[in-house]
Amino acid sequence: MSGPALHPTDRPRLAGIELPEPLLARLRDRHGLAELPAGGPSGAGAADLVAVGVADADAIRRAFRQGARTVVELCTGDDHIPDGALRSVRRPSGLHLCLTTASAFSLDTSAIVSEALCDAGAVESPRRHEVELALHEALTNAVVHGNLGIPKGPADTARAFNAFYAEVRRRLADPARAYLRVAIDAAWEPGILDLSVTDEGEGYDFSAVEAGRVDAKSGRGLQIMREMAQSVSVTEDGRRLSLRFVR
Amino acid sequence: MDYSVRPLEGGLEIRLTGRMTLVDHDRFRAVVDSIEKMDGGRCVFDLSGLEFIDSSGLGMFLIARDVAQPKNIDIVLRHAQEAVRRILNIAKFDTLFTVEA
Numbered sequence: 001m002s003g004p005a006l007h008p009t010d011r012p013r014l015a016g017i018e019l020p021e022p023l024l025a026r027l028r029d030r031h032g033l034a035e036l037p038a039g040g041p042s043g044a045g046a047a048d049l050v051a052v053g054v055a056d057a058d059a060i061r062r063a064f065r066q067g068a069r070t071v072v073e074l075c076t077g078d079d080h081i082p083d084g085a086l087r088s089v090r091r092p093s094g095l096h097l098c099l100t101t102a103s104a105f106s107l108d109t110s111a112i113v114s115e116a117l118c119d120a121g122a123v124e125s126p127r128r129h130e131v132e133l134a135l136h137e138a139l140t141n142a143v144v145h146g147n148l149g150i151p152k153g154p155a156d157t158a159r160a161f162n163a164f165y166a167e168v169r170r171r172l173a174d175p176a177r178a179y180l181r182v183a184i185d186a187a188w189e190p191g192i193l194d195l196s197v198t199d200e201g202e203g204y205d206f207s208a209v210e211a212g213r214v215d216a217k218s219g220r221g222l223q224i225m226r227e228m229a230q231s232v233s234v235t236e237d238g239r240r241l242s243l244r245f246v247r
Numbered sequence: 248m249d250y251s252v253r254p255l256e257g258g259l260e261i262r263l264t265g266r267m268t269l270v271d272h273d274r275f276r277a278v279v280d281s282i283e284k285m286d287g288g289r290c291v292f293d294l295s296g297l298e299f300i301d302s303s304g305l306g307m308f309l310i311a312r313d314v315a316q317p318k319n320i321d322i323v324l325r326h327a328q329e330a331v332r333r334i335l336n337i338a339k340f341d342t343l344f345t346v347e348a
Contacts (some may be wrong), residue, residue, distance in 0.1 A: 065255045108266065111299075129299075131331040136301050140269060158279065158310045165272040169283050219307050220302035 012089045013046060018053030019074065019184075026079050027051065030156070031086060031178040049089045051081065055103035056113060070096040075179045084183050084198070090128055094179075095120065095186040101147040102178040110136035113184055122188040124247065131193065131245060134228035137196040137221040138241045139182065144168060146199030146239060153218025156214035161217060196242040204238030248297075252281050258288035258320070261269060262297030267304035275307045279314055287319045295326035305338050312343060323347055 011034040016024045027034060036046060048070065052061040055073040063071050072085045088096035097113055114132035117123040123131050144150050146173040154164035171177050180200040188192045212219040225232045229243040248263045248271040282290050290311075294320055308324070315322050325347040327335060332346075340346060 101286070106270065111266075131302065132299070133330075133334070136268070136299075140301065144269075154306065158313060161306065161310055162276070165269070168269070184345065215309055215343055217306040217310070220301070220305060220338060224302055224334065224337065 015047030017051050017059045019051055027081060031081055051085035055099050057107050060112050069094060072098045073100055075100055091189050098181055098183040100178060101143055101180050101182055102172055104139055104182040105143045109139055117186060130228040134225045134243050135195055137225050141221055142182050142197045142199035145204045146201030148177055149201055149225050156217050191247045193245040196240055198240045206234045206238055250278055260289055260293055262293040266295060266299040268301045269303035277313050282311055282314050285320055289321045289323055290315060291323040291325055293325055294331055298332050300331050300334055300342060318325045319344060
């Protein structure tokens with residue numbers, strides 16, 4: 001729990017990046033959040049929850065580095081914070097990042113989160129790559145098979161790979177899909193790190209994923225996650241993928 | 248991911264740096280185009296600057312292999328950093344490519 005010196009009030013403090021003040025005021029009113037004290041740290045400093053307009057890698061990194069444990073990207077027109085983000089505010093030994101599909105895909109999201117987990121002491125540097133890679137594969141699944149609704153990876157030809165990627169780009173350009181959310185939750189205790197990635201797609205049947213041939217062009221994501229993490233589990237009809245790492 | 252291509256005696260050397268993931272598909276297609284213009288020989292990927300590769304990146308190497316095989320081009324993956332080498336091992340790439348330390 002954050003210390004009293006930074007947080008004299010019990011209400012979580014909301015900071016905004018690239019968001020107009022009237023919107024921030026509405027968010028504070030609606031969710032019972034406090035604003036940062038006048039004369040206190042500016043921007044994301046000392047905030048429990050940071051809301052960003054258009055997600056930017058540097059802004060997210062800065063927010064986590066300055067102590068926020070929850071960072072949420074708001075879509076244009078959004079005037080509320082998702083429940084999942086509010087539940088995680090000030091949770092001890094936890095971290096939450098909620099992005100649009102477009103941002104989760106285009107930012108180096110797994111690198112940003114694994115860096116924040118290292119800084120928070122949840123991951124030791126030698127294992128950072130394992131966490132980053134497994135999380136990256138989980139995010140790719142959530143984006144491609146979840147929110148973009150593309151049921152399968154590319155078939156085995158260069159042309160199929162090109163067509164697959166063109167379809168990814170086409171669906172990312174569709175606001176109805178690009179603005180669906182992807183949420184990453186982390187919780188840790190000594191020796192254990194739990195990560196989950198949740199999407200808003202129609203669900204995905206992981207049991208249909210088979211180990212392919214050694215030269216198959218796709219289908220390795222689940223295999224890689226199983227190599228990197230101690231356990232991989234899928235719930236909510238494939239919309240949530242959970243990874244457990246044991247130190 | 249960034250890449251540079253330079254002629255090498257008997258082939259090409261392609262140096263990849265940064266992160267190689269699905270978002271690099273179009274860039275890697277330009278790399279594959281370079282291989283398509285070759286006529287036999289060796290295509291050496293210098294991976295010493297490659298920090299991260301995901302399952303899509305592995306798929307892209309396999310596309311390069313499909314283009315290279317009918318032209319009798321030998322693809323060499325060289326100098327991979329430890330984290331990347333581990334993924335290449337998991338994917339058993341040593342059975343598909345010439346992998347050099």
